[in-house]
Amino acid sequence: MKHIRPFSSPVCPSSHWGKLAGYTALLVAVPTLLAGYPAMPLQAATTHHKKAATAHHSTQTAAKTSARENKTRSTHTRKSKMAAEPSVMSDRSVREAQAAVNAAHAQHEAMEQEKARQAAAVAQSRSQNEAAQAAAAEAKNRALSLSAATVSATSQLQSTEQQIADLQDQISDVKKEQASLQAALVQDAHALAPILPLAERLSLYPSDTLLAAPMPQGDAITGFLVLRGLSRQMEQEAEGMRARQARLTALNTTLTNKLAELNQLEQTQTHQRDTVRQQAALAREAQKQASATAISTTHQLQAATQRAASLQDAVSKLDALQAQAESALQKEIAAAERAHEAARAKAARRKMAAMVKTQGPGLAEHPSAGSGLRPVAGTLISTWGSATESGPATGMTYRTPPGASVRAPCAGTVDFAAPFRTYGQMLILNCGRHYRFIMAGLSGLAVDMGQSLTKGAPIGQMGSSRGSGTLFIQLRHGQKTINPAPFL
Template identity: 40%
Template structure:
């Protein structure tokens, strides 16, 4: 009886322990679901903050560009006016010796001619010269005043531009902070997907060209998906539903990048403000252009042309900093030529968010000017991006 009683107590304890473990697991699951929901809300909030910060930065950049153009126009006007003043002063200086002689020896100068008619003529000439010189002097004075005003205006506008540049730097820092925080939250809530994304990006970094990079990303993701499907199937055979569910969840996070909205031509907009150097299909040294190339201002921000997930974010071959953005529905944008990036592999972003900026450039003309190359791909095929930019 005692043994049976002890066995019964032990059984009850085991049942209670199992119940407590189940309760703890349910609580952990509930906490995880709650935490994931909070992370999603926070990531969405940060994404909206990033979008707002990107729009503010874009507005500031446009002001900077316009102000820089005004400053260049002022500089040209100053140079032309300065040249005109030099020419006028040089012409005016020719008469100074004659005027100086008249002021020092008026009688000798006027009475040097014996004939009164010549003296009268000389007086008339001097009178005419005086009138011309007075006009010239007034014109020089007027141009000198204009030049001083332009120089003062140039100084004021230059100070405004410096203030705008400082404002841009602050806005870039705020944007970078929000972007890094959003990425950290996304990485925490989808660590397995981030690991797969990192592996795919590392494979792409070894590619010989953009085509090869896309193929390696696709192949790496497909291999990870196949591996997880095999794990889920094996877990189901062993009646391990928790492991099977976990594997299926990871598959969903890996494949969600291709489940994105794809592209829409309803909200077109260039990813960077700048002159178009070449359009899709235009003639180049290597054949028809496979994308659109822009010539932006120094340090111009580059924005995401679609909602999607970052599959690659790193220097690539001779392209500078390059981003591959998966828009979903098998569409990808490739943006290359940036000087710095704001985003990282595995990160989900909204259309219009600043993903990077162009290099610093201060040269004249177009020689050596940094450019942004934008290519759109559907699968492994490059297509015309114009309807979406």
């Protein structure tokens, strides 16, 4: 009979994977353990061994001594114990192996269930992420569509605002002319007042007036001629006064008509402003939904801008952040290509393209005349490079009508939209390719940081007070100030 050594489990009680390895080894060892046993039952093998031993002892001579019989019985007892010991040990090993197999099966099933749960969680997370990305893309497209829809309404509103501004200038000119005519008529009346009684008497009694005068006849004739010339001059003055009075009456009629036209335009303007405000609010809300994943980035930009000590620092920091992001992506692409990681390089290029696309298309190197748009209604009062108290002007300044709407001079992304130091409400519009418009002096903003805008979309409005507001516009390429006029 082959002696079987009891099986002992691997000693890894504290490690899940150690237990699993031990159970696996045990599964492999069980067939080997069982193969060492004879085909017959263990108990039958033991009985057969006993019978053979008894037959062997019965053939011995009866003459052996009592001591030898005792020795034989002792030997028989020891052999019986040795035959029974493998049976007990093999039963225990089988039970241990079966328990290990059951434990291994249970651990395997638990691991499979955990793997299934993890796979389901990953699939759900991936599905949610894809749905969120799709929703963000859809919201962004909707925001761009709404922004484009506001362009037409804003253009009509700006045209109305410009008509109102021109009409108000015309009304102001009419009122000035009215005042001038009225002053001239008053002056003429004061000049004629002393001679009006004499002129009236001469017109009624010309001969009697001269004959009654105590003067020589020659002087009387001379006086008659003088009075005759004076009468002619008075008639001319009167004719001029009548013409000025007629002009004044016509101006009054013109003023009445223009005031009625102004009232109609102001009503149209109110309706158009409501339309633009509603469309801008929809675009703003859609952009907020699309920009939920970019909140940290926009907050970083806003924090960097708010910490700037001046407008130059603000724009420089924004440009530095953009250049830093682009440099990091370029390094990632180069590293992926050096490591022959096509997928990683492709993903980095996709990020770079998305970042460039989000920023905007940039501005034309050589813009054609009339290719830009007027950002606000009003009058240009200061051009780029004109002399100021602090040196050449670094931008353009418009005097605007009250409440005038302000439009985006390019398509792009809002880098900054908030009050800034002494500039009031300020907006920095990233047109792409390191071109940025800075617009300051607004009373209110209709956009948020990170919002994508189409060219001509509304970005805010000027103050609604009766006094004229001023809008300052500056254009930068990187950190260099350039003339914005060709692009407006």
